Amino acid sequence: MKNFNPRMAMSWTRGLKHGVVPRHAAQLVESRSLAIASKAKKGGKADAGKTPALSQELKSTTVFGANIFKEGSDPKIQPDSEYPDWLWHLLDKRPVLSELRRKDPKTLSYEDLKRFVKLDNRSRIKIRNDLNAKN
Template identity: 60%
Template sequence: MAMNHLRSLKGIVNVKEAIGIVGRRTFSAGGSKAKKGSKGGAAGDAAKASTLSKEVKSTTVVGANILKDGADPKVLPDSEYPDWLWHLIDKKPPLSELRRKNVETLPYEDLKRFVKLDNRARIKENNSIKAKN
């Protein structure tokens, strides 16, 4: 149906412009501009966040509640969390460093990362070569 409208508009506007108009997302009348004193919005949330005491901030995970009637979860001791959680922030070697190492001596996780990053780099290089031609 949209294509029929585009064909009728072909003589008037550019097709790319028409697709941009058809595919554009719109919002309700009051959705994008918040009025002062209106309910909801970032300004009201900021005021609530600043009134929390330091004790509450250090014992609960503020803002982690996703349930309407629930409460923010309490912070547990480190021993209560799984071991893999603490390794999420570890730095992983970049592709250039992995290329300098001997592939046969790499651990499985590093080898898997090397293959993934090397494939991604080759795809980007091939795409840039094709774009130039």
């Protein structure tokens, strides 16, 4: 950059933090995109960079990007009855360690008790590592 201004860099980072793009940054992005578009037209391959539009029907029946193999196709979406029951509970909120410590261990379910032991062990290990760390 030929004219680097630290104040401009600071305003740019503050703008990103709040989701506001400064005018000089918007002009830079705009001018760069125009330069790229003009180069693509010179080569005659302006349409090569575009991704094909997918039909709404295809979007609602296929899981795009789920195929991990070189050959084959993306899997089709199946009815809910075809998936295992545990799948629907993956995003359920689970209690954090502080909530589990407030409850009586005798009243906890088996899953919550396992979670409490795991999180408590992890917490004690972190505390012990902090105490034994070399400063």
